[in-house]
Amino acid sequence: MLPLDTFLRVVDTTPLIAIDLIVPNEDGGYLLGHRVNRSAYRWAAADEIVVDHTVHPNTQAYFSAVAAR
Template identity: 55%
Template sequence: MLNLETFKTVVENTPLISIDFIVRNKEDKILLGKRLNKPAQDFLFTLGGRVYKDEKLENAKKRILKNEIGLNIDDYNPKFKGVFEHFYDDSFVDDNITTHYVNLAYEINVSYIQDLPKAQHNSYIWLRLNELIDSNQVHRYVKDYFKTGENN
């Protein structure tokens, strides 16, 4: 892990690679969490995290799915949805530093989830696609995952 000052320099000067999971249940609802941290603080967002240096993508998916959602990747077959870019005017390290993510989105279907972590999100909600699209609480980058034929 990088110390905060080094990571601040990284965020200020390079894009970060992240993985987000679009989690659907049997009722075709999508799981979103209310973000505690910047960027996208207080918005409903999919669950995910960044890829660490020297971490293979398969290992990152496994770690993020376990840490952020409490699921074992061996029980799921994440479907790749595309590459997306997220640009924010702030960052969790400093309000005056922008954040640029290159995001790899994956979708999984679940039957049941319990005990979701509270480190990144303080509450969770399941929304139907039309509710997600119509909500002002859902971040626009989450809505991009559902625009057909477009990768931003």
């Protein structure tokens, strides 16, 4: 199970996107993310998140540093 402090760090440091999140684990279970706040009325163009997209090395270093705290 993901420790609570790690989970909260992930929530604080990842983008909020307008999809539900389903992440499978090795034991056949799933981490489910569901937005509980109202969605925005307008959509503003920003960056995109792509499946199997390589994360920029600086972003990887940032998340590694955050995870080490």
